[in-house]
Amino acid sequence: MFRMRLGRQALREEVDLQDRTLLGLLLAAAGIIALYAWQMLVQAGGGNEVPTYLGLIGIVAGVVITQSLLLRLVGGVLQVDHGLDEFLYTGLLLFILMGAVLLPITVVIAYRVEWRSGALAVGAGLIGLLLLYRWVRGAWIGVGEGVSLRYIILYLCTAEILPVLLVLRASQHSITTLLNP
Numbered sequence: 001m002f003r004m005r006l007g008r009q010a011l012r013e014e015v016d017l018q019d020r021t022l023l024g025l026l027l028a029a030a031g032i033i034a035l036y037a038w039q040m041l042v043q044a045g046g047g048n049e050v051p052t053y054l055g056l057i058g059i060v061a062g063v064v065i066t067q068s069l070l071l072r073l074v075g076g077v078l079q080v081d082h083g084l085d086e087f088l089y090t091g092l093l094l095f096i097l098m099g100a101v102l103l104p105i106t107v108v109i110a111y112r113v114e115w116r117s118g119a120l121a122v123g124a125g126l127i128g129l130l131l132l133y134r135w136v137r138g139a140w141i142g143v144g145e146g147v148s149l150r151y152i153i154l155y156l157c158t159a160e161i162l163p164v165l166l167v168l169r170a171s172q173h174s175i176t177t178l179l180n181p
Helices: 008-014 020-043 053-078 082-111 113-144 149-179
Strands: none
Touching: 020 053, 020 082, 020 113, 053 082, 053 149, 082 113, 113 149
């Protein structure tokens, strides 16, 4: 997980995106991340505007599926394969890691009222660190595969960073309007 590149042999032998264990871990991670997001929205005072938990699971799963399809599309257009497969697989591993890291935090948020705001901040910080690690690792993989740095920056800015900034902007706007009626 913490090596910047996976070996070609590890990718050949260990990577199977249709493995039931991996799919189960992805589903569990989506559930935990959606639960954290639901708790954050409820704490922000969303009231009736908070989506249902199942709706949030759908949104989280949709983001993962969309990113995977986008990576496949970019790989088809740029006609590169190995680096994108590695980035996709390590991105899914980081998604599973994010779910595992957020599990104790969601439990603390649910059962320790006095620690909620701190736990929400710690969870948001950990999500930010994992996203930053994903982006750095993606750039590292791309450079290692000989992809032009401008393509890497273009992909990261349009497909990875811009959606995160849009979500942050929307959540900041909705929280501000909820707190200042």
